Amino acid sequence: MSTKDRIMKTTFKLFLKKGIVDVSLSDIIKAADITTGGFYYHFDSKDTLLVAVLKKYVFDYFNSTIEYARNSEGTPREKIESAMLTMWGECVPIAEATTSGESSEKADYRKIHLLLMEGIQKYDVIMEYYTKYHHNLLNFIKETIDEGVARGIIRSDIDSAELAAIIHSSMVGSVIMWVAMPEIPLEKRIISNMDYYWECTAK
Amino acid sequence: MSTKDRIMKTTFKLFLKKGIVDVSLSDIIKAADITTGGFYYHFDSKDTLLVAVLKKYVFDYFNSTIEYARNSEGTPREKIESAMLTMWGECVPIAEATTSGESSEKADYRKIHLLLMEGIQKYDVIMEYYTKYHHNLLNFIKETIDEGVARGIIRSDIDSAELAAIIHSSMVGSVIMWVAMPEIPLEKRIISNMDYYWECTAK
DNA sequence: AATTACAAACAGAACACTCGGTATGTTTAT
DNA sequence: ATAAACATACCGAGTGTTCTGTTTGTAATT
Numbered sequence: 001m002s003t004k005d006r007i008m009k010t011t012f013k014l015f016l017k018k019g020i021v022d023v024s025l026s027d028i029i030k031a032a033d034i035t036t037g038g039f040y041y042h043f044d045s046k047d048t049l050l051v052a053v054l055k056k057y058v059f060d061y062f063n064s065t066i067e068y069a070r071n072s073e074g075t076p077r078e079k080i081e082s083a084m085l086t087m088w089g090e091c092v093p094i095a096e097a098t099t100s101g102e103s104s105e106k107a108d109y110r111k112i113h114l115l116l117m118e119g120i121q122k123y124d125v126i127m128e129y130y131t132k133y134h135h136n137l138l139n140f141i142k143e144t145i146d147e148g149v150a151r152g153i154i155r156s157d158i159d160s161a162e163l164a165a166i167i168h169s170s171m172v173g174s175v176i177m178w179v180a181m182p183e184i185p186l187e188k189r190i191i192s193n194m195d196y197y198w199e200c201t202a203k
Numbered sequence: 204m205s206t207k208d209r210i211m212k213t214t215f216k217l218f219l220k221k222g223i224v225d226v227s228l229s230d231i232i233k234a235a236d237i238t239t240g241g242f243y244y245h246f247d248s249k250d251t252l253l254v255a256v257l258k259k260y261v262f263d264y265f266n267s268t269i270e271y272a273r274n275s276e277g278t279p280r281e282k283i284e285s286a287m288l289t290m291w292g293e294c295v296p297i298a299e300a301t302t303s304g305e306s307s308e309k310a311d312y313r314k315i316h317l318l319l320m321e322g323i324q325k326y327d328v329i330m331e332y333y334t335k336y337h338h339n340l341l342n343f344i345k346e347t348i349d350e351g352v353a354r355g356i357i358r359s360d361i362d363s364a365e366l367a368a369i370i371h372s373s374m375v376g377s378v379i380m381w382v383a384m385p386e387i388p389l390e391k392r393i394i395s396n397m398d399y400y401w402e403c404t405a406k
Numbered sequence: 407a408a409t410t411a412c413a414a415a416c417a418g419a420a421c422a423c424t425c426g427g428t429a430t431g432t433t434t435a436t
Numbered sequence: 437a438t439a440a441a442c443a444t445a446c447c448g449a450g451t452g453t454t455c456t457g458t459t460t461g462t463a464a465t466t
Contacts, residue, residue, distance in 0.1 A: 003411080019324045021224045025456060036457080038412045046456065117320035120382075121222045134383040165380075166373070166399050169392060173376025177368075179323075180337040189372060196369050200403045206445080228422060239423075241446045249422065 004042045007032045011049060012057045016111045020050060020118045051126065054119050058112060059129045062087055066140050076148035077198055080141055084171050084190055109186070110179045138168050154201055167197055207245045210235045214252060215260045219314050223253060223321045254329065257322050261315060262332045265290055269343050279351035280401055283344055287374050287393055312389070313382045341371050357404055370400055 001009075010032040014023045025046055029039055043049045069083035088109040119126035142164035148154035174189040204212075213235040217226045228249055232242055246252045272286035291312040322329035345367035351357035377392040 022325075024454075026454085035413050037414070037459090037461095040457070041411060114320050114324045117317050118324065121317045121321065122225075131383050134380065138384075162395060163399075165387075165392070166396050169376035169380045169396065170369070170373040171376065172379045173372035173374065176375045176379055177337065177372045180334050181341075184368075189368070192365060193369050193372065196366075196403075200399075227420075229420085238447050240425085240427095240448065243423070244445060 003032075003034065003038065007034065007039065007042060007049065008053050008056060011053050015053065015115055020115060020122065047123070050119070051123055054115070054126055055129060058116065059133055062133050063136055066136055070140055070143070075153060076144045077194060079144050080167065081190065081194055083137075083140065085187060088175055089186055109175060110182065113175060113179055134168075134172075138164055141168055158201060163197075163201065167194075170197070206235075206237065206241065210237065210242065210245060210252065211256050211259060214256050218256065218318055223318060223325065250326070253322070254326055257318070257329055258332060261319065262336055265336050266339055269339055273343055273346070278356060279347045280397060282347050283370065284393065284397055286340075286343065288390060291378055292389055312378060313385065316378060316382055337371075337375075341367055344371055361404060366400075366404065370397075373400070 007028065011023065011028050014027055014031055018027075025036070025039065028049075029036060032039075043052075065087050066083060069079055069086070072079060072082070074082070116126070116130060120130055142160050145154060145158075145160040145164055145167075149156050149158075149160065170193050171190060174186060174193055178184070178186045178189060210231065214226065214231050217230055217234060221230075228239070228242065231252075232239060235242075246255075268290050269286060272282055272289070275282060275285070277285070319329070319333060323333055345363050348357060348361075348363040348367055348370075352359050352361075352363065373396050374393060377389060377396055381387070381389045381392060
């Protein structure tokens with residue numbers, strides 16, 4: 001693994017532990033076992049690194065998950081549910097970044113969400129990534145509903161754009177509620193919400 | 204207004220502008236027109252101030268809004284909807300804190316949400332406040348649904364706890380989506396979601 | 407010889423916080 | 437009535453630390 005990759009991976013691990021602002025350059029340098037000179041050889045500034053890390057470990061992963069779900073088989077509900085659970089439940093790249101031998105602590109989306117909100121507040125470009133990601137997710141849900149209507153699985157008298165928006169915000173809300181009240185697992189929240197929608201929408 | 208109140212109000216205004224971590228003590232001292240010594244006469248530390256400000260201007264306001272809605276008249280839907288819109292749409296104390304003459308910039312809940320997430324990450328006690336607030340909100344929704352069932356307005360075969368959780372997360376999700384995609388106003392999102400639920404639950 | 411990939415010392419600003427002092431009340435004792 | 441004793445509210449220079457970023461140096465590779 002290249003030094004640059006090691007810096008990014010180490011930084012992301014530190015983010016998950018302490019949030020963005022509480023990670024200093026010297027923290028990164030110590031944890032990645034490099035020096036200041038080495039760091040500035042690979043990155044222009046601390047900010048450059050932070051944005052690159054969030055893009056790589058969060059947004060690229062999310063968008064590729066959506067892309068994967070888009071091309072997968074299954075009922076509309078299965079497709080949407082599995083995309084959500086993959087993005088927010090399993091969090092593969094996070095697991096990869098954190099559990100490579102040394103650390104066994106569970107990395108979950110709750111931390112990621114807090115990171116994102118911190119990033120949004122600090123960097124406009126993160127806000128742009130976040131908006132684009134949600135447009136992508138919303139479109140995916142709408143397309144999947146349309147597909148369900150076309151296949152005769154979903155009632156054809158619904159407004160797919162509106163239903164997609166409702167499902168979308170409901171799913172996102174489940175995640176936030178899970179941040180505030182982790183005693184109910186995310187999976188249960190998502191499935192319970194979906195049950196309710198499908199009761200009203202399935203043909 | 205006492206010096207202590209002025210410090211807190213000024214700090215909250217700065218928070219809305221720059222987030223928590225980017226507000227330094229010297230920012231506060233300049234904006235509130237005090238001195239370092241004056242500040243430390245009133246507060247033990249910067250952290251003490253930050254937590255006190257979030258409690259006063261966010262959590263106390265939210266919880267009192269729920270209390271007010273609990274004791275108000277109207278259909279279950281009206282009660283729930285107006286509580287949400289008061290908390291997240293109008294944001295009275297924020298308006299009070301920011302628009303007292305000098306500043307006319309719109310303060311909305313989007314900033315508050317980002318502040319809260321920042322606070323949660325940094326201070327355990329803020330996380331506790333946040334959890335308590337959401338339990339309070341969830342209970343209010345459940346009680347209101349139960350009341351609707353008792354009054355014969357809502358179908359009696361629904362599980363009020365589950366429906367409350369679904370409505371709760373959907374409302375919270377609307378707020379988050381509004382952070383990411385502000386082009387659709389919060390009010391429209393909330394009403395659209397509620398329309399959908401009421402179609403399935405009203406008698 | 408030149409470029410790559412780092413090392414190490416350092417600069418300069420910003421940070422939260424301390425501390426000795428001052429001015430202005432407010433009791434209490436004579 | 438007056439002075440002593442104390443309390444409250446505030447001042448602002450100064451401390452030590454930490455921060456990001458710069459500069460210069462060096463070993464290895466091409």
